[in-house]
Amino acid sequence: MVKLEGKVAVITGGGKGIGAAITRELARNGVKVVVNYNKSREAADQLIAEIKENGGEGIAVQADVSTQEEANKLIAAAVEQYGRLDILVNNAGITRDRTFKKLSNEDWNEVINVNLNSVYYTTAAALPYITESDAGRIINISSIIGQAGGFGQTNYSAAKAGMIGFTKSLALELAKTGVTVNAICPGFIETDMLAEVPDNIREQIKAKIPARRFGHADEIARGVLYLCQDGEYITGQQLNINGGLYM
Ligand code: NAP
Numbered sequence: 151m152v153k154l155e156g157k158v159a160v161i162t163g164g165g166k167g168i169g170a171a172i173t174r175e176l177a178r179n180g181v182k183v184v185v186n187y188n189k190s191r192e193a194a195d196q197l198i199a200e201i202k203e204n205g206g207e208g209i210a211v212q213a214d215v216s217t218q219e220e221a222n223k224l225i226a227a228a229v230e231q232y233g234r235l236d237i238l239v240n241n242a243g244i245t246r247d248r249t250f251k252k253l254s255n256e257d258w259n260e261v262i263n264v265n266l267n268s269v270y271y272t273t274a275a276a277l278p279y280i281t282e283s284d285a286g287r288i289i290n291i292s293s294i295i296g297q298a299g300g301f302g303q304t305n306y307s308a309a310k311a312g313m314i315g316f317t318k319s320l321a322l323e324l325a326k327t328g329v330t331v332n333a334i335c336p337g338f339i340e341t342d343m344l345a346e347v348p349d350n351i352r353e354q355i356k357a358k359i360p361a362r363r364f365g366h367a368d369e370i371a372r373g374v375l376y377l378c379q380d381g382e383y384i385t386g387q388q389l390n391i392n393g394g395l396y397m
Pocket of ligand 1: 162163164165166167168169186187188189190191213214215216241242243244264291292293294335336337338339340341342343344
């Protein structure tokens, strides 16, 4: 088991939703957290205040990780603050759901840039520091939609499947260094992202989930903690946390 006390993590989109749950879980276990946000400044600042009140340590950093320049700025801010980087959680993501017929170039590019290109940008910037760590971890929050597809989600599905391919290839390249690279594939989790789905579609989805409920953000966070703490020999994998919806 890896001691997480004193390790440093960057969580992209860490101010709300699944990212905030991951941030809380890592902070509770002694990790210094660098919470990236793009628009949700208030949420990120509140989260850092809460973590500090509970005896943890962290900073919030604004950066639009869909651009290489800002992703570089985020990683530089983390290293400047704490002098090291051990864990990178690529969690930032958006949806622009439309059937393929209605999909615009903008819908395609925005989703690929935020969900997939960001992973390349942050990882490229972070890798020199993570390979110095004795417990380097890269965890990519992909999706069941990257595995099974989703109606009206060609852009999102391509980005999330791309994350899985990226994860496996980088895991192969880094295995001998001790840095592990894994994807977590959540099913349908109660956050703002799921709230955007119309009620009738949400009910149809829920009826198909063997566990008969949506997941909670902290159930994804515990998966991240597991990979960080007990995952020395786990690399290149997809951890499916989906109530049995995709096996
Ligand atoms: P959410 O509540 O909408 O959160 C999305 C997060 O991404 C926010 O923190 C947001 O930050 C951040 N983000 C978006 N664009 C960004 C950018 N350009 N730069 C930096 N951060 C950016 O959704 P969520 O459900 O927690 O989603 C988190 C991740 O889980 C996503 O990758 C999503 O695809 C994945 N996922 C979610 C579900 C689900 O059912 N909820 C299922 C499978 C996978 P700002 O608000 O500051 O912009």
